[in-house]
Amino acid sequence: MPGSGEIDWATTRARLAKLAELEKEQGTLTPEEASALLDARARALAREPKPEVDPGTLREVVRFKAAGQRYALESRFVLEVVRAPELVTLPGAPPALRGLTLMHGEVLPVVELAPLFGRAPSDTPGPLLVVGTHRAELGLRTEEVEEVTVLAGNTLLEPPSTLDDVAGSLVSAADRDGTLVLEGDALLSDSRLMFDLSDEGAV
Numbered sequence: 080m081p082g083s084g085e086i087d088w089a090t091t092r093a094r095l096a097k098l099a100e101l102e103k104e105q106g107t108l109t110p111e112e113a114s115a116l117l118d119a120r121a122r123a124l125a126r127e128p129k130p131e132v133d134p135g136t137l138r139e140v141v142r143f144k145a146a147g148q149r150y151a152l153e154s155r156f157v158l159e160v161v162r163a164p165e166l167v168t169l170p171g172a173p174p175a176l177r178g179l180t181l182m183h184g185e186v187l188p189v190v191e192l193a194p195l196f197g198r199a200p201s202d203t204p205g206p207l208l209v210v211g212t213h214r215a216e217l218g219l220r221t222e223e224v225e226e227v228t229v230l231a232g233n234t235l236l237e238p239p240s241t242l243d244d245v246a247g248s249l250v251s252a253a254d255r256d257g258t259l260v261l262e263g264d265a266l267l268s269d270s271r272l273m274f275d276l277s278d279e280g281a282v
Contacts, residue, residue, distance in 0.1 A: 136232030142225040142258060143208060146193035146201040149258040151230065152210065152219075156263035159209040160224055164189070174200070175271055180207075182215050188274050189218040195271060196246045216267055235260065 140151040141160075159182075166178030166189055174194040180187050189207065191200045201222055208219040235252035238259070242250060249269065252260040266272065 138230050138232070139227065140230050140260070141208065141227050143206075143219075143221040144223045144225065145205075145219070145221045146191070146198050147222075148193070148196070148198065149225075149256070150192065150261055151254065151258050152208070152261045152266070153263050154227060156210050156212065156267070157208055158211055158215055161207050161209060163204040163220075164207055164218070172274075173271065176274060177220055180218060182209060182218070185215065187215055187218050188272075189220060190272055191220050195249065195269070196242070210263070211267065217272060230254065230260065 139154045141154050141157045142149065142151045144150070161182075164180040164182075166180055168178040169176065172178075175190050175192075177189045177191050177200070180189055187209070193200045201220075203222045205220070205222040206224045208221060208224065209215045210217050210219055232252075235254060238247055238250040238253055249261055249265050250259045251262040254260065
């Protein structure tokens with residue numbers, strides 16, 4: 080795993096084992112929270128698109144806030160929304176890796192977007208977006224998951240010119256309210272968010 084120091088995998092394994100015992104208490108959203116999120120999604124899907132909008136340009140996204148910045152990520156990349164989990168921190172890990180947690184018995188790296196955009200990370204606890212394609216690949220720390228909504232491509236703007244080339248590759252567009260629309264495939268393939276967890280062994 081990249082980083083400036085050595086990671087104590089023995090201690091990490093022990094802490095992950097404790098998390099395994101607590102995993103049942105972590106759970107996903109409460110029924111009320113899950114129902115509210117699904118209701119918001121249903122309302123968004125029920126909206127009739129404007130006649131002039133090409134249906135092919137519509138994207139369903141999950142809007143969330145992290146370290147003071149609003150983001151949107153296509154809902155097809157979001158597998159779950161869970162309460163802020165307990166983390167096993169890794170001294171010596173890169174800034175974007177906030178720690179490890181357990182998700183359904185599997186080790187999941189939990190990452191912070193802010194360092195990728197040159198922003199200071201936030202310690203404000205909030206829901207975790209579990210993202211991936213066919214399986215959980217990353218947990219994105221958020222301060223708040225705001226809503227599931229639909230974006231029309233013809234209403235979006237080019238990514239801000241202030242984003243450097245590296246950060247800019249993660250953003251496909253911007254909404255008029257300043258929300259950065261993340262490129263899901265680029266996010267999941269970004270080398271800064273790929274971590275070799277092979278040394279941690281089985282929990």
